[in-house]
Amino acid sequence: MKATPSLERCWPGIRAEALQAVATVFERDCGQQEQSLARASQLLDLLHAQGFRSREVKEWLAETGLGAAWNAALDGGRPRSVAPYLAPLLAGRTADVLSGSGTLTSALARTADVDAYERVGAYPTEPAVQTRPLDALWDMGTGVYDTALFATVLHHEPDPALLVERVLITLRPTRLAVVENCLSDTVSNEFHDFMDAFFNLCLNDFAVDCPGEHRTIEGWLDFLGQYGDARLVHQLKDVTGIPFPYEIFVVDLGPGDEE
Template sequence: MSPSPTIASVHFANVAGDFGKAISEVLDRDGVLHPPSLVAELTRHIADDGFESDKARYMLVSSGVRAAWNMNFAEQRSRAVADWVAPHLCGQTKPDVDLLAGDCRLTGMIAARTGQQITALERVGHFDDLIDNELIDFVPWEDGDALPHTDTIFLGAVLHHERDPQAILDAIMSTTATKLVVLENCIDEDFSGDLHPALDLFFNQTLNQFGSDCVREHRTAAEWEEFLAPFGVLVHYSELSPVPALPFPYQLMVFKRDAV
């Protein structure tokens, strides 16, 4: 059972239009069959009852949208991200570390592409059905535990969920890692600092009921670069768009530092 998450407050009326547009674009682009009225009714139920709306959840389940969306996220999104990220997670002498790896589905797809062992860490209580893969060494992790010494650490769209991302950076700084690979979905001119938390809440409280914190820790790409600069120098930046199952693009940032 996942722990009770920390939930951000979102004034939904301010982003309802952009929210509905974002949901519509994903459903249409990814070919998810849905009733024509679904997005309008979904938006209205969330506006009336919040992201934990039973009516909104029922619509997503009964229409088949939830199952189709989750399948696209698990398979299509993970494959696209693994293809993009894997070249930055290969050629190391020690197993890379995937920190806060969830169910390890993405971890396994990356490992399949690199052919190298990956150590996956996730907090106790934040994983249920782990993907079994001989290339993954899974280690339950708690805040305050030392991280494995490694050459490379990967953070796959998790920092914006952290109540204290500085604590994660401090833990990484204490390792021997010389490369930090960070995947994020950043604030930009299309996806504001209010819309991102609303979409987080939809994915984690409406479409699914996950234990992930949904907090206001989204940043622009420049702000993430500044935040992560204590680790090292940004040596690579790229963007993946569109991302299957998601309305916003992903940004990939790779930082390097000298051996500790």
């Protein structure tokens, strides 16, 4: 991280965006009401100097307790922030495509019929729910799932259209539900990439790509609109453990849209 010229050029802007956003997570979600800004500044400076995979940064997160507190917020608080808004949008039986840790699937399953699918070996820890290999999804056939859910998934895919189109051709759902973190005037692509790398390479060690497939709200509506009637349903500004908003989209598929 510290050796890349492109990062050095972008670093002042990334730090300016990240400082208050990370401090807000520390104060709101990690019990750091009095030291949130100072702690956020320390973390960012360590990441800039040492890199995402640095032992020093991981030790700092452990010694301060912020690593455990942030993961607890992500595992427990984030699903509780999102599930009440997302669950009512899941029509019929739902396939949670690339379900990650399974914590959101678990929260959704309290009120919705949801099955989790993930790539084998993507996550080093046991998921929170029974999770099937993604390859098993391609054998399910049509008519099994009414909704396909992509929860903060598509921006991690080098070719998100390839994944969406395979789901549509194989499963023929009637609805897509998509959760994303969108670019805006106050949230840049560089900040998103920085936080993706921090979450996946430093706070945890997940085999998840960070190809930077972020889009604005309008960009996601254009992308999703090629598959059906796409609309933005919710903007969630305060998602526990997350330093930027979540947006929830649905795409209703008319006759022939899933071809």
